[in-house]
Amino acid sequence: MGLGEGAGGAWRDAAVREAVRQGLVTAERPVAGLLDVRAVRGAAAGLRAAFGGGEVLHAFAVKAAPLVPVLRLLADEGLGAEVASPGELALARAAGVPAERIVLDSPAKTVAELREALALGLAVNADSREELARLDALLAAPGAPRDAAVGIRVNPQVGGGSIGALSTATETSKFGVPLRDEGARRWLVRAYAERPWLTRIHAHVGSQGCPLELMAAGVRDTYELAEEVNRAVGGRRIRTVDIGGGLPVNFASDDVTPTHHDYARLLAARVPGLFDGRYGLVTEFGRSLLAKSGLILARVEYTKSAGGRRIAIAHAGAQVAVRTVFAPESWPLRVAVYDARGLPKGADAVPQDVAGPCCFAGDLVAVDRMLPRIEAGDHVALLDTGAYYFSNHYAYNTLPRPGVYGYAGGQQADGTPDVVAGVRFATVRPPQTLDELVAEGGAARVADLSALR
Secondary structure, eight states, X not given: OOSOSHHHHHHHHHHHHHHHHTTSSOSSSOXXXXXXXXXXXXXXXXXXXXXXXXXXXXXEEGGGOOOHHHHHHHHHTTOEEEEOSHHHHHHHHHTTOOGGGEEEOOTTOOHHHHHHHHXXXXXXXXXXXXXXXXXXXXXXSTTOOSSOEEEEEEEOOOOOOSOGGGOOSSTTOSSSEETTSTTHHHHHHHHXXXXXXXXXXXXXXXXXXXXHHHHHHHHHHHHHHHHHHHHHHTSOSOOEEEOOOOOOOOOSSSOOOSOHHHHHHHHHHHOGGGGSSSSEEEEOOOHHHHGGGEEEEEEEEEEEEETTEEEEEESOSTTTOHHHHHOTTXXXXXXXXXXXXXXXXXXXXXXXXXXXXXXXXXXXXXXXXXXXXXXXXXXXEEESOTTTTXXXXXXXXXXXXXXXXXXXXXXXXXXXXXXXXXXXXXXXXXXXXXXXXXXXXXXGGTTTTTTOO
């Protein structure tokens, strides 16, 4: 792949060139993540526009980019945070996300986590009957908050997508209260009727590989349950519907499809009552907000040939692209090739493998791919990796976490980079040092095992 088409590709090429020129990727620091701040802002604006005004909270799924500066950028753009662990909550709070814009989801919340969430004023979605019983006890205790924002996650059991491991609304999914199991619907209606503080309902159907129609069907079934509950109690017991996230991403080209607008328009057609002002709305998108904004840039250390196949050995493999390496059919990535100066290479395409640095044979991010002839000292860019990739490290071979940098710069009237203004970078996360790796490996306790007899 050579010079990217359109303004997005031009920005990407400019960022790669400047990352090499400014020394963000070098022989000593051979891999880095780059995040297009302009594109992130645009994605956030597009999401807000897609769902319009009214009482809407867009809670970014922190698991997709657990990086404090990224969460702060999104908060500045009007988004909240969806968290699923004490660590994700700590990151969101460090980013300055207000408690009232944080939603806690997890199938394994401890009593301590629930108590803290209630005390802070987070929204909490109970994942099971047992968890609801814990909340009963916590909210009945002296000093418990009187205005808790609590809901139940339901599993509408509408089926799975093409990636089984990410399908959350199957018949036997571990998530939520299964809506179609015998007696479950009656139990849910009764649970809401008996608890005036239970005012929210949540479902998360989508993820990569899920068609929009399946996602909309799950939202429709959840909405219909909310309507049934409100009829049963004779009022607005459920006041907020959390539709989750999971909009899939197109990894085949620079095109953003489907868009948040596509999904919102489908929901308006399938579940019009969701938008008539009677319900507050929560979304929990992650990958679809950031994937297209990021790339991983890695230096090529060697090239070789085996069995007639050219192989480029680069510094980005399973440690940053674990899903692509272990499930390439589900998570294929486009690869762009740049020369030693960071300029696009666009000619002389030949079939090649792009291998990573990890010591196992399957550490491959591209196999038999038609790419410009790669040479040692060139650079490869793994595209569409702004979500989950450079922020979810796999520490195989004790490889350090790469630095992550956001970029922006001036642009011309047609949206292409202004070469005079240049590209500016801000550090999101500095590269991990060897001293930090050694400390993580227990260096402070070096003799403790040997002292045991």
